[in-house]
Amino acid sequence: MHHFQYKDDELYCEDVPIRAIAEEVGTPCYIYSCATLGHHFTVFDSAFKDVSHLTCYSVKANSNLAVLKLFGSLGGGMDIVSGGELYRARTAGIPAERIVYSGVGKTVQEIDYALRENILMFNIESLEELDAIDKRAGVNGVKARIALRINPDIDPNTHPYISTGMKKNKFGISIDNALSAYQKARRLKNIEIMGVDCHIGSQLTEVAPFIDALKRIRVLIERLGQAGIEICYLDLGGGLGIVYDHEAPPQPHEYAESILKELEGVPCTLIFEPGRVIVGNAGILVTKVLYTKRTPSKNFVIADAAMNDLVRPSLYGSYHFIQPVKRSEKATEIVDLVGPICESSDFLAKDRGLPQPAGGEYLAVMSAGAYGFSMSSNYNSRPRAAEVMVSGGRYFVVRKRESWDDLVRLENIPEFLSVGGPLHGQGCG
Ligand SMILES: *Cc1c(COP(=O)(O)O)cnc(C)c1O
Numbered sequence: 105m106h107h108f109q110y111k112d113d114e115l116y117c118e119d120v121p122i123r124a125i126a127e128e129v130g131t132p133c134y135i136y137s138c139a140t141l142g143h144h145f146t147v148f149d150s151a152f153k154d155v156s157h158l159t160c161y162s163v164k165a166n167s168n169l170a171v172l173k174l175f176g177s178l179g180g181g182m183d184i185v186s187g188g189e190l191y192r193a194r195t196a197g198i199p200a201e202r203i204v205y206s207g208v209g210k211t212v213q214e215i216d217y218a219l220r221e222n223i224l225m226f227n228i229e230s231l232e233e234l235d236a237i238d239k240r241a242g243v244n245g246v247k248a249r250i251a252l253r254i255n256p257d258i259d260p261n262t263h264p265y266i267s268t269g270m271k272k273n274k275f276g277i278s279i280d281n282a283l284s285a286y287q288k289a290r291r292l293k294n295i296e297i298m299g300v301d302c303h304i305g306s307q308l309t310e311v312a313p314f315i316d317a318l319k320r321i322r323v324l325i326e327r328l329g330q331a332g333i334e335i336c337y338l339d340l341g342g343g344l345g346i347v348y349d350h351e352a353p354p355q356p357h358e359y360a361e362s363i364l365k366e367l368e369g370v371p372c373t374l375i376f377e378p379g380r381v382i383v384g385n386a387g388i389l390v391t392k393v394l395y396t397k398r399t400p401s402k403n404f405v406i407a408d409a410a411m412n413d414l415v416r417p418s419l420y421g422s423y424h425f426i427q428p429v430k431r432s433e434k435a436t437e438i439v440d441l442v443g444p445i446c447e448s449s450d451f452l453a454k455d456r457g458l459p460q461p462a463g464g465e466y467l468a469v470m471s472a473g474a475y476g477f478s479m480s481s482n483y484n485s486r487p488r489a490a491e492v493m494v495s496g497g498r499y500f501v502v503r504k505r506e507s508w509d510d511l512v513r514l515e516n517i518p519e520f521l522s523v524g525g526p527l528h529g530q531g532c533g
Pocket of ligand 1: 162164165183185206207303305306307341342343344377378379380381474
């Protein structure tokens with residue numbers, strides 16, 4: 105369920121017409137529905153209400169402070185993958201004891217920061233990282249709480265770029281080496297073993313791979329118990345898929361029922377790291393048509409949003425449903441919706457039927473709340489889009505559109521370029 109619906113042929117987010125936002129804030133802009141965000145978080149979290157658990161929203165899916173703040177206020181924790189994400193989570197007021205830290209390349213600076221903040225635990229992805237964290241904990245005079253991220257070698261049947269739990273992926277410690285890795289962890293003075301972690305991929309549309317992974321993890325937890333290593337947290341990662349097109353992913357309650365059935369008798373607090381399933385369908389990208397262009401082989405619609413704003417179509421060939429902000433009776437035309445960037449991979453949709461778009465019209469790129477703004481860039485020196493949050497009849501710009509000044513703010517021209525040459529006497533730097 106989401107709150108982007110037509111009323112009298114005008115697309116609304118909750119009680120605000122999208123057009124009103126587009127006209128005031130400009131385009132391209134991301135629009136998030138606060139009601140949908142809250143609803144999705146609550147549906148997921150309450151699917152596990154009968155067991156001890158913590159829902160750690162995956163910050164990378166949508167890292168806006170307002171989004172993080174909302175989930176924090178609903179009792180959520182955060183799954184972070186960088187020091188920057190820890191900074192965001194703390195800035196949004198998320199308690200450190202609700203933060204878990206994943207990722208294969210944590211730096212010394214990031215490890216120290218997380219130790220100082222005293223986060224709930226590190227999800228460790230290699231033996232070298234385990235040593236590094238032990239060492240930094242020693243230097244800082246603290247104990248590091250950890251889980252080992254286990255790679256269970258399960259094919260999640262998703263796009264290869266977002267599958268993470270197969271042998272050939274860079275993530276986690278092979279399940280075959282897990283027992284000895286835990287035995288090593290136990291010997292380290294500054295490490296406190298808390299849990300087992302696994303995250304097998306993203307946009308999963310069936311429960312079977314989750315359950316296959318879980319069965320293997322369960323066996324591991326039993327073996328650890330026999331070896332005298334008690335596990336109190338089981339982190340099952342994220343990855344539950346959403347409907348972009350005609351997928352039929354399990355509902356959170358179905359996912360929860362299957363998992364809980366498999367976990368009977370496992371006395372662990374469960375941690376989940378959902379990202380996409382919570383924010384994906386809670387946001388859209390609004391773009392304005394600039395030009396249309398007919399060529400002998402294609403009809404192009406050139407919009408003011410591009411792959412720097414939403415890279416998923418270019419990067420993964422992803423499908424996003426696109427609809428006009430003002431519904432019309434115009435005949436359908438098959439078009440490529442493209443952006444202004446100088447790359448042929450710059451498209452938002454290919455061979456798509458749209459009601460003959462014309463210059464000046466607004467289009468809504470649906471299901472853009474996850475891995476949309478958070479993956480955006482400044483390529484082609486395009487300022488990043490504004491982000492807006494709607495709640496009922498109100499809306500609020502939760503991130504301003506970047507300016508051209510923002511683009512060059514961190515850059516400096518070295519003095520040696522201003523001596524002689526055409527820049528002489530212009531006093532840069
Ligand atoms: C990206 C990621 C998630 C979230 O994945 P979704 O598919 O968005 O739910 C969770 N955990 C880890 C470790 C991740 O890298």
